[in-house]
Amino acid sequence: MRLHLFNTFNERYDFNKLSDEELDNLKNELVEALEEFKVGILQHIFYNTKTNKIELKDGFKNIDVNFLIGELNKEFGEDTVRELNVEALLRKIAQIIALKKRSTRRRIKEEFSAYIATLDARIKRQKETFADDEHFDKVEGEWSILPRKKYEGEKYDLQVELMKLQEWVVKNKKRVAI
Numbered sequence: 665m666r667l668h669l670f671n672t673f674n675e676r677y678d679f680n681k682l683s684d685e686e687l688d689n690l691k692n693e694l695v696e697a698l699e700e701f702k703v704g705i706l707q708h709i710f711y712n713t714k715t716n717k718i719e720l721k722d723g724f725k726n727i728d729v730n731f732l733i734g735e736l737n738k739e740f741g742e743d744t745v746r747e748l749n750v751e752a753l754l755r756k757i758a759q760i761i762a763l764k765k766r767s768t769r770r771r772i773k774e775e776f777s778a779y780i781a782t783l784d785a786r787i788k789r790q791k792e793t794f795a796d797d798e799h800f801d802k803v804e805g806e807w808s809i810l811p812r813k814k815y816e817g818e819k820y821d822l823q824v825e826l827m828k829l830q831e832w833v834v835k836n837k838k839r840v841a842i
Contacts (some may be wrong), residue, residue: 687787690740690744690787691783691784691787693739693740694736694740694744694748694750694783695780695783697735697736697739697740698750698753698776698779698780699776701727701732701754702772702773702776705727705757705761705772706769706772706773707721708720708721708722708724709721709724709761709768709769709772710769711766711768711769716766717764718764718765718766718768720761726758726761726762727754727757727758727761729751729754729755729758732754733745733750733751733754736750747786747790748783748786748787748790749786750779753775753776753779756775757772757775757776760772760775
């Protein structure tokens, strides 16, 4: 079910073009995947009351963030995973596990819960970002590669460099052929 929905989603990454129902499906599927990761991670961590330390089962050392990101990329698309900042969550979980403090299990649960609680806001922010990034020169279904804001920013930087070149040419009494 997930792969069918997100194969179509991966074809064109644009939160504005997704209906509210598709965005809810995206959120629900991502939450389900993160819950599966959380359960899998928590199964390997336990608190040993005899030694008063956190121990990891079955040779589990830490989560493989790159592997988990790869799995999420396959399922949801690289853009979705990057824009919703899932990698930061997984890296934070890896740090918590590496510290092996008494509160490790609780902190992992809290981090997943906090991320999931902010997921609606993250999706909304991405939807608003895409609304602001209007492309210019729309002609018969085709438009520029760069959004207007990015174009204006890059154009300004290039103009500054061109002015520096112009000043250098005048100062050093050189000639430039274009």
